[in-house]
Amino acid sequence: xxxxxxxxxxxxxxxxxxxxxxxxxxxxxxxxxxxxxxxxxxxxxxxxxxxxxxxxxxxxxxxxxxxxxxxxxxxxxxxxxxxxxxxxxxxxxxxxxxxxxxxxxxxxxxxxx
Amino acid sequence: xxxxxxxxxxxxxxxxxxxxxxxxxxxxxxxxxxxxxxxxxxxxxxxxxxxxxxxxxxxxxxxxxxxxxxxxxxxxxxxxxxxxxxxxxxxxxxxxxxxxxxxxxxxxxxxxxxxx
Numbered sequence: 001x002x003x004x005x006x007x008x009x010x011x012x013x014x015x016x017x018x019x020x021x022x023x024x025x026x027x028x029x030x031x032x033x034x035x036x037x038x039x040x041x042x043x044x045x046x047x048x049x050x051x052x053x054x055x056x057x058x059x060x061x062x063x064x065x066x067x068x069x070x071x072x073x074x075x076x077x078x079x080x081x082x083x084x085x086x087x088x089x090x091x092x093x094x095x096x097x098x099x100x101x102x103x104x105x106x107x108x109x110x111x112x113x
Numbered sequence: 114x115x116x117x118x119x120x121x122x123x124x125x126x127x128x129x130x131x132x133x134x135x136x137x138x139x140x141x142x143x144x145x146x147x148x149x150x151x152x153x154x155x156x157x158x159x160x161x162x163x164x165x166x167x168x169x170x171x172x173x174x175x176x177x178x179x180x181x182x183x184x185x186x187x188x189x190x191x192x193x194x195x196x197x198x199x200x201x202x203x204x205x206x207x208x209x210x211x212x213x214x215x216x217x218x219x220x221x222x223x224x225x226x227x228x229x
Contacts, residue, residue: 035219043220101147101159103159105156
């Protein structure tokens with residue numbers, strides 16, 4: 001189903017805990033992205049990576065961290081420094097960098113209480 | 114950075130009517146404009162995209178128009194059907210920007226409801 005797997009679908013954490021969201025793709029795409037979706041705010045870019053071992057901050061990177069040790073994997077850690085972590089998180093990939101269609105995963109809904 | 118505004122936020126149409134969603138962008142360097150459809154609880158899926166070297170693109174009941182001078186682009190859905198009900202997002206980015214990645218900037222979405 002699209003070749004991008006996000007897990008888990010639902011995630012619950014206590015405030016103050018770090019949590020890592022998984023994203024794996026088997027599309028052989030070079031570029032991977034993390035977006036956050038909140039009601040009425042569209043999708044906002046957290047981090048993106050065009051190549052293994054390299055990544056850049058998006059528009060709302062504060063309180064998040066990523067790694068890109070393998071082409072297939074781009075995990076996102078939501079740290080305790082993120083003030084409003086409850087949201088729907090979408091991972092995406094594309095063949096190349098700019099101007100290529102994004103293929104999204106099914107998302108992870110994170111709830112922090 | 115790029116700013117994309119999308120209107121309306123909600124749109125109700127009768128089955129068979131047309132629906133139009135409009136977006137404006139701020140960065141004149143933007144040259145790639147995709148549209149995504151997101152059904153409830155599902156991932157966004159690309160339905161159509163347009164690049165700045167063309168003014169219009171059609172795919173069956175869906176069309177997108179681009180006015181580079183005015184910096185706006187629109188999604189047109191004709192003969193709407195209940196299965197068209199979803200949230201639609203427009204986006205803009207600069208294609209070919211070395212090292213820039215695909216930094217798509219999304220609009221805030223339009224909830225389309227097609228009523229029987």
